[in-house]
Amino acid sequence: MAKLRTTFVCSNCGYSSPKWSGQCPGCREWNTMNEEVEEKTKVSAVSSVKSKTVFSSVSSVTEISTGDELRYNTGIGELDRVLGGGLVKGSVVLLSGDPGIGKSTLLMQACGTFSRDKTVLYVSGEESAKQLKLRAERLNVNSDKLFVMTETDVESICEYIKVNKPEVVMIDSIQTMNNAEIQSSPGSVTQVRECTNLLLRTGKSLDIPVIIVGHVNKDGAIAGPKVMEHIVDAVLYFEGERNYAYRILRAVKNRYGSTNEIGVFEMGDGGLSEVENPSQALLSERNVNVSGNCISCVMEGSRPILAEVQSLVCTSGYGNSRRMSTGFDFNRLSLILAVLEKRFGYRFSGMDTYLNIVGGLKLDEPAADLPVALALVSGFTDKPVPDDVVAIGEIGLSGEVRSVSRISARISEAARLGFTKCIVPRSCLKQIKTKADIEVIGVRNLHETIANVF
Ligand SMILES: Nc1ncnc2c1ncn2[C@@H]1O[C@H](COP(=O)(O)OP(=O)(O)OP(=O)(O)O)[C@@H](O)[C@H]1O
Ligand SMILES: [Mg+2]
Ligand SMILES: [Zn+2]
Known part of the structure; x- marks a missing residue:
């Protein structure tokens, strides 16, 4: 007769343990450990099949035909x-x-x-x-x-x-x-x-x-x-x-x-x-000439996508300022805020800062740093980023703007959607192969970027 044994298995990550615990030791989620009955003597269906087919499944890779379709x-x-x-x-x-x-x-x-x-x-x-x-x-x-x-x-x-x-x-x-x-x-x-x-x-x-x-x-x-x-x-x-x-x-x-x-x-x-045409769809409800917004261009696989970064910066009512980020990594936001505060004197620490990427998109690429920084500066100073500008670049801890991949594809996409100015890392300038009708401005650091945009 099969012997029954109880284990507790995490429904999130599959961690199993003989003891129940409130927090899963594997993935640190709470209340995910559930009691399950394990039949000890039953040979798992997987292994029984494996042992039967193990020899017929060996063949030289050159002999394997892939079929037509x-x-x-x-x-x-x-x-x-x-x-x-x-x-x-x-x-x-x-x-x-x-x-x-x-x-x-x-x-x-x-x-x-x-x-x-x-x-x-x-x-x-x-x-x-x-x-x-x-x-x-x-x-x-x-x-x-x-x-x-x-x-x-x-x-x-x-x-x-x-x-x-x-x-x-x-x-x-x-x-x-x-x-x-x-x-x-x-x-x-x-x-x-x-x-x-x-x-x-x-x-x-x-x-x-x-x-x-x-x-x-x-x-x-x-x-x-x-x-x-x-x-x-x-x-x-x-x-x-x-x-x-x-x-x-x-x-x-x-x-x-x-x-x-x-x-x-x-x-x-x-x-x-x-x-x-995701870029066009994402930008379709764009509000022009508003402070706190900046257009980014990120690669999603082989496709460049333009998305709008929005920020709202306002005086904090409480001792602790609030920071919220939707669609952009929170730690990355904190880092950019710290760079802006330390190197450029924007005092975000007394401000509530909200960041949002329009359309439910998630920007998880370094090239989104620069538009995020510009949106934040624009939100802080209340000066709009010009509507025809797209910003691309990664930001380093000293405020330098670092190069990003696939710059030509990004610039072409910006030009295709009618943008006339593209701010890119200076070091990327020599890689640009596109002849698109757009003004490309190479910047070395945030100083130059801010001077060029506002
Ligand atoms: N009659 C309808 N007209 C328009 N949209 C509809 C209609 N019925 C469903 N939808 C849309 O389809 C969505 C549900 O789609 P679907 O049932 O494929 O989701 P699902 O991921 O399979 O959900 P579940 O997890 O419940 O199985 C709804 O949220 C709604 O937006
Ligand atoms: Mg369903
Ligand atoms: Zn777990």
Whole structure:
């Protein structure tokens, strides 16, 4: 008889311990340790399969044929871009994101384009067939090659896949999947891991790509996507502020492509539409001639994107001044404020400082330092940065402006959107190859920048 043992597993990072604790020792999250029952004598499904196939799986790399069509086009350009040029056959992709951000919508739209010439199986453990049909109708998806299955038992799903061999499989939410052989409840770390493993083996053995939805959940009772990140081939995060229409799809892991490509979508009544010109979309509601704003140009993968940095600086009402940053690293903001205060005498310490990147975008590139500094100085002095200026550059601790990568692409994008002045690090000037119609000003430090702009 199987011997039962209780362990406590962190739903955020998968750390397991024989003892319960309020804070996970692995990732320092609170209230994420959940009781799970482990069957000691049961050989894990993974290892039993491995031992059977271990010899047949050895072959010389020169003998392995890749087949003709390695990737399936999803028919959604932005999704293809993030996947590295299409969905690789036999790969397992985790699509993750906050509740209600549009994961099911994106999958259903991909089903729509896939099912034009491929059989697609969409498994939902969350919605009834009727609800799925309603969504499909709203998104204009209608094909006799698209099969929906409302099932949560992962073994019967895999059985169905083996028998019917659909060409693409979508699993709507791994947290609802259940393997009857495992005692813990659906959504627990063990269940999520084992179900992912089973789907992965089924997909790989038949060369069928599987896209799995995983919820991001702050509530500790449901295992987060972190616990399966290392199992799957690619991890895509769908993010965005829920109040904005823009959604950004980002690859945080990709065994078959670059991880710094993003896809930009806009959520509307008819579902998600691709935003081919993100810069223009992000700048569309721009307020001109207002102090505290500056336009930045950051690279998102191979694409330059212009985004507006906004700051608000006002006298602090309390002893402690407040600092808030949305879309920009808080520590980086503190550093830039410290440089501005120490080297240039802007007394931010008595001020409340708020920084925001418009459109829900996150700027996590050094090139965003200079526009942030300019927005802050502009907010402090109440003098607007001229509307036709784009600033690019990293700031060092002594106030020097350091070079950044891909300067030509950034300048071209700024010129394309009608900006006439571009402030760049002086050391980048010789790398500029673009002949775009824009005045490029090279600066060595913040002093020169401020003198040039205001
Ligand atoms: N009838 C509708 N008209 C317009 N937009 C809609 C409609 N129904 C849903 N939406 C949009 O779709 C979003 C939900 O999308 P979706 O169900 O794909 O999200 P999800 O990430 O799968 O959510 P969950 O985590 O609950 O599964 C809503 O937030 C809303 O913006
Ligand atoms: Mg959903
Ligand atoms: Zn943890």
